[in-house]
Amino acid sequence: MNHNVKLCTSCVRNINSKYIASESGKCIFCLNFEKHREHLENNFQKIEWKFNETISKRKGWKNYDCLVLVSWGKDSIMTLYKLKKDTNLRILAYTFDNWFESPEALENISNTVEKLEIDWMFDKPWFVPRVLKTILLEKIPISICRFCAPIMIHKAIEVAYAYQIPYLITGRNKGQSDKEPSRFPLRNLSQNTFDSLLKNYPFLKNIWIEIWENEKLLKQYNIEIASPWIYEKRDTQAYMKIIENELGWKVPKMSYPRYSTNCILNFLQVVLSRKYFWYSHYDCEESMLIQYHETTKQKAIEILNLDIDYEIIHSILKKLSLTLEDIWLSQDELKQYGTFQGAST
Numbered sequence: 001m002n003h004n005v006k007l008c009t010s011c012v013r014n015i016n017s018k019y020i021a022s023e024s025g026k027c028i029f030c031l032n033f034e035k036h037r038e039h040l041e042n043n044f045q046k047i048e049w050k051f052n053e054t055i056s057k058r059k060g061w062k063n064y065d066c067l068v069l070v071s072w073g074k075d076s077i078m079t080l081y082k083l084k085k086d087t088n089l090r091i092l093a094y095t096f097d098n099w100f101e102s103p104e105a106l107e108n109i110s111n112t113v114e115k116l117e118i119d120w121m122f123d124k125p126w127f128v129p130r131v132l133k134t135i136l137l138e139k140i141p142i143s144i145c146r147f148c149a150p151i152m153i154h155k156a157i158e159v160a161y162a163y164q165i166p167y168l169i170t171g172r173n174k175g176q177s178d179k180e181p182s183r184f185p186l187r188n189l190s191q192n193t194f195d196s197l198l199k200n201y202p203f204l205k206n207i208w209i210e211i212w213e214n215e216k217l218l219k220q221y222n223i224e225i226a227s228p229w230i231y232e233k234r235d236t237q238a239y240m241k242i243i244e245n246e247l248g249w250k251v252p253k254m255s256y257p258r259y260s261t262n263c264i265l266n267f268l269q270v271v272l273s274r275k276y277f278w279y280s281h282y283d284c285e286e287s288m289l290i291q292y293h294e295t296t297k298q299k300a301i302e303i304l305n306l307d308i309d310y311e312i313i314h315s316i317l318k319k320l321s322l323t324l325e326d327i328w329l330s331q332d333e334l335k336q337y338g339t340f341q342g343a344s345t
């Protein structure tokens with residue numbers, strides 16, 4: 001039972017993964033970051049300047065000035081709160097549910113839009129569970145959670161276009177700007193695999209988002225995407241206090257990583273990512289936050305080191321009418337990949 005985990009000396013990426021190159025114990029992401037630190041930090045400042053400068057000029061042509069993506073708990077709820085308090089923008093909140101959002105998460109959003117008096121659009125596409133089931137049954141080595149973000153952005157762009165809204169706003173944090181290898185989930189598949197998947201499962205074309213398709217659409221529709229507070233040094237505890245007090249926000253009971261507000265599907269995603277890639281994208285997000293000094297390696301290990309047990313995996317699979325055997329995950333593997341082995345290196 002040797003997963004062969006060795007963490008980078010600076011961050012929590014596993015340098016034994018073949019997807020993470022390293023030199024003298026340091027991963028390539030940390031090495032590159034150090035080289036370009038100044039440039040990267042300046043970029044965030046440019047975002048602040050650009051947002052404040054242009055948002056007031058580009059009003060929506062119809063009922064709304066911006067569409068705000070509200071799916072991922074505290075960051076996006078806080079973004080909604082700040083936009084409402086600090087700007088005069090006419091806001092449409094948009095939530096994408098992949099059928100795995102927890103009831104607490106949805107209650108949080110519902111309470112927020114009601115208290116802040118914001119229009120809310122709720123989107124729960126029928127095809128997402130079928131896509132997930134197919135990908136799992138076909139044992140395609142990808143990060144299954146990587147579908148949701150591009151589909152969500154894609155659908156949000158279409159809504160913004162239909163309502164003629166010039167801005168799409170996300171509560172993305174600095175950790176989510178990482179360019180790690182599982183970012184484009186289907187890019188490693190051969191053309192043949194692609195073709196036969198589409199032939200066997202025509203509904204997959206709903207999610208067939210090419211690598212730069214969303215970027216192209218944004219350009220074509222003249223819609224800008226912004227994460228206006230990404231430049232800010234984030235104080236998660238302070239954020240949580242504000243939204244708890246002002247909006248009655250509650251921490252979801254179960255979520256990976258520890259203290260996060262991600263959907264339930266992530267538990268399975270993390271286990272499978274560790275099996276296929278020897279890391280999960282949360283290791284990368286935490287690593288980015290370490291690089292920006294928003295967390296420490298020790299804190300990152302603490303939140304990643306949350307054991308994932310059979311019960312939660314079983315409940316996810318049950319929802320998709322699947323078993324461990326169906327997805328070729330043995331009990332031993334579940335035990336092995338259900339723990340963050342970096343904690344003991």
Ligand SMILES: [Zn+2]
Binds near residue numbers: 010012027028029
């Ligand atoms: Zn590193």
